[in-house]
Structure formats: structure tokens, C-alpha cells
Amino acid sequence: MAAPLPMEEAQARLIALAPALPHEHAGVEDALGRYLAAPLTALRRQPAADLSAMDGYALAADDLAGPWQVVGESAAGHPFAGRVAAGQAVRISTGALLPDGAGVVLLQEDCTREGDMLRLTGTPPTPQDRHIRRAGFDFSTGTAVLNAGTGIGPAQVALAIAAGHAHVPVRRRARVAIIDSGDELSAIGTPCAAHQIPASNGAMLAALLPAAACHIARHGPVPDRLDALVGALEACAGADLILTSGGASVGDHDLIRPALEAWGATIDFWKVAIRPGKPLLVARKGDTMVIGLPGNPVSSMVTAHLFALPVLRAMLGAAAPLPVTVRLPVAQDLAPGGQRREFRRGFWDGTQVWPNPMRDSSALAAMAASNCLIDCPADGPAVAAGQQVNVVLTNITTLV
Numbered sequence: 001m002a003a004p005l006p007m008e009e010a011q012a013r014l015i016a017l018a019p020a021l022p023h024e025h026a027g028v029e030d031a032l033g034r035y036l037a038a039p040l041t042a043l044r045r046q047p048a049a050d051l052s053a054m055d056g057y058a059l060a061a062d063d064l065a066g067p068w069q070v071v072g073e074s075a076a077g078h079p080f081a082g083r084v085a086a087g088q089a090v091r092i093s094t095g096a097l098l099p100d101g102a103g104v105v106l107l108q109e110d111c112t113r114e115g116d117m118l119r120l121t122g123t124p125p126t127p128q129d130r131h132i133r134r135a136g137f138d139f140s141t142g143t144a145v146l147n148a149g150t151g152i153g154p155a156q157v158a159l160a161i162a163a164g165h166a167h168v169p170v171r172r173r174a175r176v177a178i179i180d181s182g183d184e185l186s187a188i189g190t191p192c193a194a195h196q197i198p199a200s201n202g203a204m205l206a207a208l209l210p211a212a213a214c215h216i217a218r219h220g221p222v223p224d225r226l227d228a229l230v231g232a233l234e235a236c237a238g239a240d241l242i243l244t245s246g247g248a249s250v251g252d253h254d255l256i257r258p259a260l261e262a263w264g265a266t267i268d269f270w271k272v273a274i275r276p277g278k279p280l281l282v283a284r285k286g287d288t289m290v291i292g293l294p295g296n297p298v299s300s301m302v303t304a305h306l307f308a309l310p311v312l313r314a315m316l317g318a319a320a321p322l323p324v325t326v327r328l329p330v331a332q333d334l335a336p337g338g339q340r341r342e343f344r345r346g347f348w349d350g351t352q353v354w355p356n357p358m359r360d361s362s363a364l365a366a367m368a369a370s371n372c373l374i375d376c377p378a379d380g381p382a383v384a385a386g387q388q389v390n391v392v393l394t395n396i397t398t399l400v
């Protein structure tokens with residue numbers, strides 16, 4: 001039997017195996033959570049003209065002494081029609097067009113107004129165009145504002161719209177099927193006898209996937225029978241990615257591998273040299289990719305972060321699909337690494353990482369109390385409190 005693959009090699013193989021999803025033009029807001037399939041070029045410049053960055057008065061350049069006569073107003077969306085001459089001021093609001101002839105915006109806090117007369121009471125701006133946003137300072141027409149492969153989040157949605165786009169090129173949403181398998185599983189909300197365990201992995205994996213970027217179909221719990229598992233795989237027809245959980249190991253009732261073979265899939269590799277998550281199984285049939293995640297909930301979660309999410313991002317066209325590793329100090333001494341590279345649950349409190357003493361791959365309470373994984377190399381040295389370790393952040397929203 002082949003030796004378990006090193007993690008990076010397994011990730012590289014998975015990403016190379018991931019089918020690219022077809023392109024489409026999606027409405028900008030509909031593209032949230034996906035990745036640009038081509039660079040995005042600005043169709044307009046921003047700002048389109050010189051604007052005021054503050055509420056105050058627009059003056060002619062170098063006309064800084066005053067007093068001035070207020071001759072009109074430039075409000076946001078309602079420009080001043082005339083030209084500002086020396087000795088004149090135009091009332092101006094934040095975001096309003098700078099009138100012709102103006103080169104200074106005086107803050108309203110720096111002057112007093114009586115009727116039409118405006119006098120300087122504070123300090124004029126230095127440099128004198130300090131409160132002016134120049135045309136095109138953010139981006140110009142024709143600027144490549146976003147690269148291909150960039151993730152579309154709230155800021156990218158805003159930028160694409162500001163750059164004049166109603167639609168953006170992306171890959172279509174991924175169709176992901178999730179199968180819970182195991183004779184011992186009870187469906188959510190049904191009675192759970194002593195020989196059973198609630199099927200929690202499917203719901204956990206569905207919650208982990210980026211909802212905006214995929215259509216998720218759930219199957220199971222499927223019993224540990226070859227015909228039932230093959231039937232469940234057939235029911236996933238049309239899926240781009242199938243995630244199974246459970247039955248990936250070597251026991252008599254671990255039937256995911258034979259079921260995949262009976263269904264006609266080609267196994268690419270089985271087993272990765274990490275803990276938890278060793279029995280990871282990867283297969284492909286046509287354009288459908290299958291990742292068999294180990295059944296232990298923590299193993300499922302860890303391998304979903306390290307393998308399933310990167311594959312999904314690669315299918316969606318992400319430029320950088322792999323999880324980001326950060327260097328953070330540990331709050332307590334870490335024992336030397338064991339035989340397998342281990343991803344230990346930890347809690348990052350914003351300053352340092354607290355390793356969770358619980359290392360059993362079925363322990364959900366410890367998983368729910370963690371927001372990161374500490375990457376402990378195989379046979380690595382002991383790490384003293386305060387030293388930095390590699391950490392994969394898994395849920396920074398649980399930073400409390």
C-alpha cells in the first residue's frame with residue numbers, strides 16, 4: 001500500500017485534479033463569494049471630476065486671506081453653474097463638484113459667515129488643495145482595478161460597481177453534494193439510541209462551505225452497504241464535488257473506497273500524513289471530483305479546511321486557493337511533535353494562541369471552543385511559551 005502523502009503534495013494533487021467550472025457573467029452582487037475569471041478594467045474614472053472632501057467653502061487658488069462674498073452653492077449632485085473669482089466663495093458640501101476657478105476648500109470650522117460675508121477665523125489648509133479629491137485619484141478609465149482570480153467580497157463588489165460594471169466574469173457556482181454515511185448515524189432531530197450518534201458532519205460541512213459560491217445538496221445518512229452507497233453516489237449526478245464523511249478507513253464496514261470503485265470512479269490517492277485526517281480519500285469520475293473525508297468530526301473539519309475548501313476555491317478559479325498560514329505566539333509550552341504532522345485545535349485570543357489539551361479527533365466540544373489549528377511538524381522540537389508557531393485561522397468570528 002502506498003505511504004500516506006505529505007500534506008503539500010496531497011493539496012497539489014487535489015488542486016491539479018479539480019475541474020475548472022464554466023465561465024458566466026454574473027450580476028456584481030450575485031458574484032459575491034466567487035472569483036474573477038478575467039481582470040476587471042475600470043470603465044470610468046473615480047472621482048469623475050475634482051470634488052470636495054469636506055463641508056466648507058470653495059475659493060479661488062491662492063485667494064486665502066478673505067473676506068469673501070458667498071456667491072452660490074455646490075451641493076452633492078447639484079454643481080455650481082458659475083466660476084469662482086478672487087474675493088468670492090461658494091458654499092460646498094462633501095462629495096460636491098469643485099466649481100470652475102476653485103483651488104481651495106476652506107473648512108467651515110475655520111471661518112464665520114454673516115449673511116453673504118465669509119471671514120477667516122482659523123487656519124487655511126496646507127497644502128491649499130488638502131480638502132480636494134482630484135479627478136481619477138482612486139482609479140482612471142482603463143486601469144486594471146482587480147486581477148483575475150481575486151475573491152469577490154464586499155470591497156470588490158463596491159469597486160466593480162464604482163468602476164462601471166453591472167456584471168462581472170466569474171465561474172458558475174459549484175454544485176456540491178454532501179453524503180453522511182454510517183449505520184450508527186441518526187438523522188437530525190430523530191431519537192438517538194446508545195448505539196447511535198447524531199449525524200452532525202453533513203450539517204457541519206454544509207455550514208463550512210461558502211454559501212454564496214455553491215449549491216449544496218445533502219444526502220443520507222446512508223447505511224454501510226455497498227449498494228446503498230453506490231446509490232447515494234448515483235443520486236449526486238451532476239455534482240462538481242462530492243464530499244463524503246465516514247467509511248474512509250480500513251474497517252470491515254468502511255466501504256467508501258469500494259463504493260467509489262463500483263460506481264466507476266478512479267481513486268487518485270488515499271491517506272495523507274497528518275493527524276487528524278489520515279484516511280482522506282480522493283477520486284474522480286468524469287468532471288466530478290470526490291473527497292472522502294474521515295468520519296471523526298474533527299478529522300472531517302480539519303480535512304475540509306485543508307483540502308475540500310482549497311479544491312472548491314480552485315474550481316471557482318481562486319488565484320490562491322490554499323489556506324493562509326500565519327505566525328503567532330503560543331501561550332503555553334508545546335510538547336515535541338509526534339510521528340505524524342498534527343493540526344492541533346487552538347484558540348487565538350487576538351494576542352496569542354492557546355493550545356487545546358484535547359486531541360481526540362471525535363471531541364466536538366474542544367472543536368467548538370477553538371478558532372484555529374496549530375500546525376505541529378512531525379518530530380518537531382518542543383516550543384516554549386511565547387515562541388511563534390504556524391497557525392491556520394479557521395474561524396475568526398469566534399474571537400471573543
Ligand SMILES: Nc1nc2c(c(=O)[nH]1)N[C@H]1C(S)=C(S)[C@@H](COP(=O)(O)OP(=O)(O)OC[C@H]3O[C@@H](n4cnc5c(N)ncnc54)[C@H](O)[C@@H]3O)O[C@H]1N2
Nearest residue numbers: 180182199200201202246247248249254278294295296299
Ligand atoms: N485499524 C485502524 N483503525 C482506524 C484507523 C487506522 O488507520 N487503522 N484510522 C483511524 C482514523 S485516523 C480515523 S480518522 C478513523 C476514520 O474512519 P472512517 O472515515 O472510516 O470513519 P467511521 O469509522 O465511519 O467513523 C469514525 C467516527 O466518526 C463518527 N462519524 C462518522 N460519520 C459521522 C457523521 N456524519 N456525523 C457524526 N459523526 C460521524 C462515527 O460514528 C465514528 O465514531 O478511523 C480510525 N480507525
Ligand code: MOO
Nearest residue numbers: 276277278299361
Ligand atoms: O486521522 Mo484520525 O483523524 O486521527 O482520527
